[in-house]
Amino acid sequence: MIYYFGTIFVLVLIAPILLSYIKATKMLLLFKRPISLLQGYRNFSKLLQKETIISEESSAVTRWAPFLVLSPLLVILFFLPPVTQGAYYVSFVDAFTITGLISLSTFFLMLLGLDSASAFGGMGSSRESFIAALVEPAMVLTIFSVSLMAGNLGIGQAGVNLAEHFPKEHMASFLFAGISFFILLIAENGRIPVDNPETHLELTMVHEAMILDLTGVYLAIIESAASIKFVIFASLFASLFIPFGYGLIAPLAIGVFILKLFLIATLVAILEVNTAKLRLFKIPNLLGLSIVFAFLSLITFYVLGA
């Protein structure tokens, strides 16, 4: 039980650090002086001290939506696969619930974008809805494929099963599913090449456009929601596709898990430095790739059993 809550606590704490770490790695690779890993916390505390400016054009949706964006993601944190042996975990929640909760969070974020009557907000929502609609089928198919290999649809139990019996005989379909999920990780979190979280250029921004009218605590909430979403995806990827280190003794296992999260963040950073952002209408190609890999994974599993 202590490990269960401990892990959740660590994940929440590590979330802003991970995003700062990605940014710092990118800066390092571009020969810039990197920002501190605690930059996320600095921004957070700065935003907490500010007053909230609420747009005159907006409605009750703006007052409630930030909380509704964050709360489904916080709930998901309790459903993630266990990091160490013997840690209590919620075995019954399946992957559909998790994707559904993520969609719920995105739904309110998109409404938030439309609420302030600004052209930017609508633009961001429109683009986000386009991307989210294409992510959904890839997500479901990937989950289906992984659940076949893990022998369980419950995400917690699947993580444990994969860690205990790594599916060596299904390595091909496992890899395909992994590739597909990594593309989804990038797309859902608005990283390059799908969205660039660092610019505020109307041609490119998706996530930033929706939250352009928020300040203070509301912005802090949305920013932490974004970082928690990244942690959720990273830890899902770590537990389902890099299922090692689960059997170690508890503190060590958690340490290995955190290392895996940083490994994934490094991968994302390297990818971001080496690719350019795609045009909005090229994104379906990338997501189509993810759908194709998910199908491939299923077909290899069914036909070849590999």
Place this chain on the structure above:
Amino acid sequence: MFVFDTLSLVFVALILLGSVPNLFYSFGYLPHIERKMHYQLHYFAFIFSMLGVVVSANALVFLFFWELMSLTSWQLILTEVKEKSTISAAKFYFIMTHFGFLFLLLFFLIVTNGDLEMGFVQMKTVASVFAYPTLLFFFLLLGFLSKAGAVPLHVWLPYAHPAAPSPVSALMSGVMLKVAIYGLFRFLFDVLYPWPLEWGIVILSLGALSSLVGVLYALSEHDIKALLANHSIENIGIILIGFGMGMIFDTLQLKTLSTFSFIAALFHTFNHMSFKSLLFMSAGSVLHQTDTKNMEKYGGLIKAMPVTALTFLIAAIAISALPPSNGFLSEWMIFQSMLSSSHIDNVSLKLAIPFAIFALAMTGGLAIACFVKAYGITFLGLHRSSNAKHAHEVNFLMRTGMVFMAFVIFSLMLFTPFYIGWFDKVFVGLGRSSIYAKIFPEGIWHMHSVGINGGIVSPLILLVALVSVTLLMFFAYKLFGVKTRIHHTWACGYKTGAKTQYTATGFAGPIRRFFSWLYKPNEHFHKQTIAGHETKFSDSSYEVHVKPLFEAVFYDSLAKSVNFVSYWVYRLAHFEQTRYAAMIFNIMLMVLFSYRVFAHDFSWATFVLEFLVMMISVKILIIGDKK
């Protein structure tokens, strides 16, 4: 004459749940209607006839109530004829519904041996000796799916539902379509029971196609009621996916999974009734206040109409299948039944089902996009026209109707185990074994999938967790005592105005562009450039219209071919007598030749020779010279 088994009673409950809140709404709406007597007479007859359909026990009574249902709803569409398009929509509906009726009649004439007062049980004995059961199956499909609105018989929905007064649209879309689903349940189980595998696959593919087509056309709509009508096509598709999976599992002798899928389909039928009725009611309230169906003229209505906005939001969350709503639960069940397809031995079938999963998942994603659009453009932002500016909340009765319907949604969400237990009894009544204990093995908290390694969902825990976390944060924020300032939205130094907001057309823009191969949009772009500069213009307008592909290809080409045939019939009627004689001669020739072909040995040489002789004589004697 009447039957009151669990299946019938479940559908009676569905109709009552759908109509009672609608009654309140309808009475609130009544002052708006001029022909009050006409409206009320048909409205009550409509509800009565739907109840009649689901309890009737022989073909004659069934057909009587079915026809009464079609005719009353047809008259209800014609209650308020303000535009010419209403009349043509009603005509279209009339034709489509009688197209379906024709096939139902054919079905009944065959399975009852002409004795229409025969009960359903005797029909089964007649049907089991009939040589072509697939023919009967297709009669049923054409009959019921033309009413339910599945592809390719869905074209009338986006015309007929918006044309009717709002309470009637809610009833038609929410309840009447479900009566057709009842028909499928009743006659596939009672009359045509042992199903070949292909039937299930047909229904599954129709469902997958309908769900995608419905949601894609919903996205391209600006007319809010037509958008909702297109979503009905989508949801009927989802119900059919569940139904088709049930049929496939049943033929493959996976009875537990089959019952699970059927329960999922039935649950989604209920859920769709609840949220689609509510959506039509809320949209009707908006329409009532703004006098326009065009979404581009709405905006900012949440401030003037908070109750309508809240109820629409609840229904939008439910129809987008977001947890923990009832829509999510039924879609979860349908997904789980499809994921259990790994139990199937037939590899090609096993490989085909992921495509249906893909369709359903894609539908879910697009539905979210569509309802963000519908809600955001209608209720959020600034009002885009003076119509929306002068709107205010609707009267008490209409609000009561909407709130009641929201309670129906909540009841389906909170009392899921109760409803599932009830649906389970339906299938026990139809000769299956009960699987309630397998879905809820540990009490009402966790809902299990019945497949091996299936998932588990716990709606109540999820709901409590979400609500408590949100409220906790909200009160923490309040305790925090943050200073709040109200100010205009920042618009890059320009004035924030209604015209700079995203429009519904613009919102769906990326998706429309991605699917332009399907939509083939008809774009009207006009701009008044200044001094010949492409980028400087004083005035511009952009409009885009999408004509459904099915309508353009299927129905229009049908109309064209009918025209073509009628031209030849016209020519025929104006022949001279010698031509008629020639035709009689040719027909005799054809009878003789075909007799030879069928009765004696077939050889290609004589066939070709005789065919040539026929062609020449037709050409010379009948067609003659071209003028």
